[in-house]
Amino acid sequence: QSALTQPASVSGSPGQSITISCTGTSSDVGNYNLVSWYQQHPGKAPKLMIYEGSKRPSGLSNRFSGSKSGNTASLTISGLQAEDEADYYCCSYVGSSTWVFGGGTKLTVL
Amino acid sequence: QVQLQESGPGLVKPSETLSLTCTVSGGSISHYYWSWIRQPPGKGLEWIGYIYYSGSTNYNPSLKSRVTISVDTSKNQFSLKLSSVTAADTAVYYCARGGCSGGICYPYDTIYYFDYWGQGTLVTVSS
Numbered sequence: 391q392s393a394l395t396q397p398a399s400v401s402g403s404p405g406q407s408i409t410i411s412c413t414g415t416s417s418d419v420g421n422y423n424l425v426s427w428y429q430q431h432p433g434k435a436p437k438l439m440i441y442e443g444s445k446r447p448s449g450l451s452n453r454f455s456g457s458k459s460g461n462t463a464s465l466t467i468s469g470l471q472a473e474d475e476a477d478y479y480c481c482s483y484v485g486s487s488t489w490v491f492g493g494g495t496k497l498t499v500l
Numbered sequence: 501q502v503q504l505q506e507s508g509p510g511l512v513k514p515s516e517t518l519s520l521t522c523t524v525s526g527g528s529i530s531h532y533y534w535s536w537i538r539q540p541p542g543k544g545l546e547w548i549g550y551i552y553y554s555g556s557t558n559y560n561p562s563l564k565s566r567v568t569i570s571v572d573t574s575k576n577q578f579s580l581k582l583s584s585v586t587a588a589d590t591a592v593y594y595c596a597r598g599g600c601s602g603g604i605c606y607p608y609d610t611i612y613y614f615d616y617w618g619q620g621t622l623v624t625v626s627s
Contacts, residue, residue, distance in 0.1 A: 394542065398609075403614065426544075426613045427616070428614075434619075435594060435620055436545065436594070436617055436620055438613055438615045441612055441613035442612060442613075447615065472615040479544060479545050481545075481547075486558075487610070488547070488558065488561065491545040491546065491547065493544045494543075494544040494545070500624060
């Protein structure tokens with residue numbers, strides 16, 4: 391199983407919207423609606439932000455949204471805030487009870 | 501509030517076995533999957549494997565020959581053993597809870613997400 395492909399970095403100004411892509415194959419992202427997204431601040435544990443492609447955990451800001459088209463999942467953050475600056479990882483079920491993560495994307499808030 | 505805490509040696513010699521334990525507090529270990537996930541310094545996340553509270557396991561195919569995950573429900577703990585380690589196994593090791601559709605998991609359910617994570621523990625492989 392190969393890691394999912396994410397851009398190494400994205401950036402945006404406060405108040406703007408950004409989208410992070412996560413590209414897999416028809417065997418993982420394209421075959422299951424089981425993509426989740428995690429936010430990781432430096433030195434901290436990852437935090438669940440989106441699951442089942444587009445669902446938010448209870449209490450999470452609606453500025454975070456997820457979607458999927460074909461073999462590519464996306465995380466959109468609207469109304470960028472300074473505290474959104476972090477690394478973001480996607481994760482997909484790949485069958486046979488196994489999971490694979492993306493390489494991670496560093497979000498910089500300018 | 502569920503909390504997870506990893507514990508174990510921070511330094512392991514090459515060719516030896518890495519052993520870590522994750523203690524779950526604030527909730528029962530029952531009816532969930534429990535995973536180990538690692539992150540080499542400056543790199544991305546890698547799923548290592550999971551154990552269901554009843555004891556069924558599954559591992560990343562790339563690590564399967566070297567990994568064993570076990571559970572002790574009486575202590576609300578689960579553990580990781582990784583044998584024949586090399587410098588490439590140097591990483592921050594996280595334990596995490598896997599949740600399923602509707603929250604709790606039944607046998608043969610699929611994990612939908614990893615919702616609670618430990619703070620992580622750095623394990624360095626060096627002589």
